[in-house]
Amino acid sequence: MGWTFYNASGEALTSFGPVALTDLDIDGGxxxxxxxxxADLFIADNGAGGTNVKVTGTEIANFIAGNVPAVAKAYGTIxxxxxxxxxxGITDGCLDSTGVYTVAWNFTWANANYAVMMTVQxxxxxxxxxxxxxxxxVTAKTYIASSGALDSNNYHIVAFGDPS
Amino acid sequence: MKxxxxxxxxxxxxxxxxxxxxxxxxxxxxxEDEVLQRALARxxxxxxxxxxxxGYHIVEEEDLPTDYYFFDAWEWSGSAVSVSMExxxxxxxxxxxxxxxxxxxxxxxxxMRAVEAGDTDAQATIKTKKQTLRDLxxxxxxxxxxxxxxxxxxxxxxxLPARE
Numbered sequence: 043m044g045w046t047f048y049n050a051s052g053e054a055l056t057s058f059g060p061v062a063l064t065d066l067d068i069d070g071g072x073x074x075x076x077x078x079x080x081a082d083l084f085i086a087d088n089g090a091g092g093t094n095v096k097v098t099g100t101e102i103a104n105f106i107a108g109n110v111p112a113v114a115k116a117y118g119t120i121x122x123x124x125x126x127x128x129x130x131g132i133t134d135g136c137l138d139s140t141g142v143y144t145v146a147w148n149f150t151w152a153n154a155n156y157a158v159m160m161t162v163q164x165x166x167x168x169x170x171x172x173x174x175x176x177x178x179x180v181t182a183k184t185y186i187a188s189s190g191a192l193d194s195n196n197y198h199i200v201a202f203g204d205p206s
Numbered sequence: 207m208k209x210x211x212x213x214x215x216x217x218x219x220x221x222x223x224x225x226x227x228x229x230x231x232x233x234x235x236x237x238e239d240e241v242l243q244r245a246l247a248r249x250x251x252x253x254x255x256x257x258x259x260x261g262y263h264i265v266e267e268e269d270l271p272t273d274y275y276f277f278d279a280w281e282w283s284g285s286a287v288s289v290s291m292e293x294x295x296x297x298x299x300x301x302x303x304x305x306x307x308x309x310x311x312x313x314x315x316x317x318m319r320a321v322e323a324g325d326t327d328a329q330a331t332i333k334t335k336k337q338t339l340r341d342l343x344x345x346x347x348x349x350x351x352x353x354x355x356x357x358x359x360x361x362x363x364x365x366l367p368a369r370e
Binding site for chain 2: 079080081098100103104118122123124125126127128129130131132133134135136137138139140144146148178179186188189191194
């Protein structure tokens with residue numbers, strides 16, 4: 043069912059001019075009632091130029107991630123040489139050779155001096171190292187603890203730093 | 207899920223496996239192909255995937271070999287990923303040498319104890335055993351009747367402890 047709006051004289055309106063922000067009443071609206079997701083839409087005044095555009099939740103999240111310095115930027119889990127779901131800030135995980143991986147970031151760091159932490163599966167008798175961080179990727183290696191030989195293993199990685 | 211296989215320009219010159227961030231938090235609402243293309247585009251832009259038709263191959267992960275023991279011997283055979291038996295033998299020998307080295311180190315301890323105890327018979331026995339271990343990579347036959355990765359992996363010297 044559509045709405046009909048009337049002016050102060052009681053005449054039905056067929057077109058509208060700009061609505062002042064102060065004239066919006068959102069108190070009576072329906073609460074979303076669930077977490078905001080990437081596909082949700084928001085309104086933005088593009089460049090404060092008066093043109094309203096739609097913005098996705100994903101675009102807002104990316105904006106925040108790219109403009110808030112020194113926050114947890116990325117994390118992910120590699121199992122069986124495959125990047126698992128629910129990662130953040132990662133474009134892909136690459137198994138280069140046994141025990142050697144590169145993780146490609148889904149953004150560009152301001153510099154290569156960001157912090158990366160990595161852990162390997164508990165009880166697997168493995169160690170791990172981080173190597174050759176760049177603004178776009180990092181190399182991660184897993185080893186057999188007793189021999190120091192490279193050997194693939196499940197691992198988790200998290201990175202902090204400043205965005206570009 | 208599709209993965210990207212691309213030649214590794216560095217040793218062991220195998221195929222690298224790139225798994226895009228399916229289910230990544232930035233990619234909610236993206237199709238599988240969009241996430242794949244995102245990873246591909248960034249890898250091509252960074253130069254970690256060489257351009258051209260032979261630069262990469264997109265395959266279903268379920269079509270890959272299920273055992274990563276010979277990952278360093280993976281190669282592209284024209285239409286699918288296969289295991290180079292020549293490289294696989296080198297990989298297998300590396301594993302044998304690693305376990306052999308650990309066994310030699312253990313025998314060093316038992317030999318020193320035999321010396322301390324003045325037990326010349328034990329010293330002679332250990333000396334023979336160590337020589338057998340040293341010769342293993344040259345004496346152990348991993349070629350005759352070994353024409354598949356499965357047969358190769360199953361071939362293991364009885365002088366060494368069973369693998370995990």
